[in-house]
Amino acid sequence: MSRLDSFIRRMEAQRACIDFAARPGNVPEGPVFELGLGNGRSYDHLRERFPAREIYVFERQVNANAASMPDADHLIAGEILETLPRAVLRFRARVAFVHSDLGSGDEARDRALSARVAPLLAEAVAPAGLVASDQPLVIAGWQKLPLPPGIAESRYFLYRKPKA
Numbered sequence: 066m067s068r069l070d071s072f073i074r075r076m077e078a079q080r081a082c083i084d085f086a087a088r089p090g091n092v093p094e095g096p097v098f099e100l101g102l103g104n105g106r107s108y109d110h111l112r113e114r115f116p117a118r119e120i121y122v123f124e125r126q127v128n129a130n131a132a133s134m135p136d137a138d139h140l141i142a143g144e145i146l147e148t149l150p151r152a153v154l155r156f157r158a159r160v161a162f163v164h165s166d167l168g169s170g171d172e173a174r175d176r177a178l179s180a181r182v183a184p185l186l187a188e189a190v191a192p193a194g195l196v197a198s199d200q201p202l203v204i205a206g207w208q209k210l211p212l213p214p215g216i217a218e219s220r221y222f223l224y225r226k227p228k229a
């Protein structure tokens with residue numbers, strides 16, 4: 066498969082997982098976190114799909130398209146391993162949905178970062194909340210969900226925190 070095909074399939078998987086989360090009743094009340102603003106494409110999609118929710122965006126190198134820039138109250142700039150622990154103190158067990166797209170293409174680096182981010186998500190997410198991630202996450206007690214129809218295994222990852 067060409068890199069272009071692979072990229073397109075990853076983007077389709079990302080969109081399908083966000084759309085799944087946005088279906089009525091699929092996530093509890095609460096804010097949404099976007100980990101990795103990048104160009105702002107998936108943030109823009111989140112804004113469309115969750116128009117009534119507060120969306121907080123984490124990014125260490127803010128360089129998004131101007132049309133997809135969060136306002137200052139919702140942009141949490143800095144290294145995620147410093148900013149996310151502070152956000153946990155503020156939002157503990159209240160976040161309805163996290164879209165995590167921190168991948169760099171360096172497998173070892175991405176695995177190491179995911180291992181440190183996962184326990185922070187475990188604390189931030191509300192009971193019955195969802196995480197859609199470009200990387201596999203290991204969170205004890207959470208349920209790994211099947212991907213939406215048409216999305217191949219391991220293109221993206223969906224997890225649900227158990228109800229309290």
Ligand SMILES: C[S@@+](CC[C@H](N)C(=O)[O-])C[C@H]1O[C@@H](n2cnc3c(N)ncnc32)[C@H](O)[C@@H]1O
Pocket residue numbers: 100101102103104105106107108123124125126143144145146166167168169178
């Ligand atoms: C694949 S891009 C995100 C693309 C984005 N979802 C979009 O639709 O344009 C990954 C982003 O995560 C950010 N990132 C990676 N590691 C990070 C870290 N440790 N702390 C904060 N941001 C990080 C990178 O700077 C990059 O912008």
